[in-house]
Amino acid sequence: MSGVPRPERGLTGRTAVVTGGAQGIGAAVGERLCAEGCRVLVYDKSAPHGRATVEAWRAEGHAAHLAVGDVTDPAAVAAAFADLPEGWQRPTLLVNLAAGFVFKGLEATVTDWHAALDPTLVGLSLVTREFVAGLPERDADAAIVNMASISAHIAQSGFLTYNTGKAAVLGMTRCLAQDLAPRGVRVNSVSPGTVWNANNERFHREALGLDRAAAESAPEHGGKFLLGRFANPAEVAAPIAFLLSDEASFITGTDLAVDGGYLAV
Ligand SMILES: NC(=O)c1ccc[n+]([C@@H]2O[C@H](COP(=O)([O-])OP(=O)(O)OC[C@H]3O[C@@H](n4cnc5c(N)ncnc54)[C@H](O)[C@@H]3O)[C@@H](O)[C@H]2O)c1
Known part of the structure; x- marks a missing residue:
């Protein structure tokens, strides 16, 4: 932490990037971060959903911006971080939600495996790299939350492609937490049940x-x-906001189950 007092939970006035923020859980996360006083950059491949979501937040007086692109496209990711609206500071909060939704077993083809893993893993890495590139070398006071799932922790029949990606998100979270801790970046994940x-x-x-x-x-x-x-999207957005906030200042490299107790038994 920088030691500079910040209002509320330390989210007010910060710039946050939410990949996959155009709809679903990502839109709930963006809405929550807007309500916490963040400027929110939605990075999503769906222009229509992204526009509708961001325009609704702006109509409520929030600072929101859409960058359309795929998380697996390094040039588009770099452009999104370079072309921030005037007056916005470089992001210090990142939520990696975009994922490959491919639910297959051993019948999965090479194409299926790329569709499953490229957004979930390669995309997460590309976006995180661009995010980190804009941070100071030390005391960055930044936080990242990655989206895992109960599927990261268990076997589910016919879910080989999806569960492999989500399990790897847990490993990426731990590795990134270790690599980025010296720069003052915390990295955690959440594992929701069905939302x-x-x-x-x-x-x-x-x-x-x-x-x-x-x-x-x-x-x-x-x-x-x-x-x-089942969970409501807002019930996943709230713990993500907590992990990004100053209230989680000594939490890094871990996963928070947001699963209605599913993994407890
Ligand atoms: N819905 C659930 O029950 C549930 C449970 C656990 C975890 N999750 C995870 O939560 C996250 C969000 O899921 P959701 O159900 O809200 O999904 P959703 O389909 O409602 O929204 C996903 C968003 O991500 C965007 N997106 C997908 N691939 C992208 C890419 N390659 N580049 C940029 N944007 C991309 C889509 O356009 C969409 O706007 C995913 O990581 C998912 O695996 C969902």
């Missing part, structure tokens, strides 16, 4: 014929979490 966002709503409705209430009362769906339900 009720648009994708999961569609999956449960179309593939299983279940609405939220029916899915949560089913033992193999919402019922498998100790709390007997």
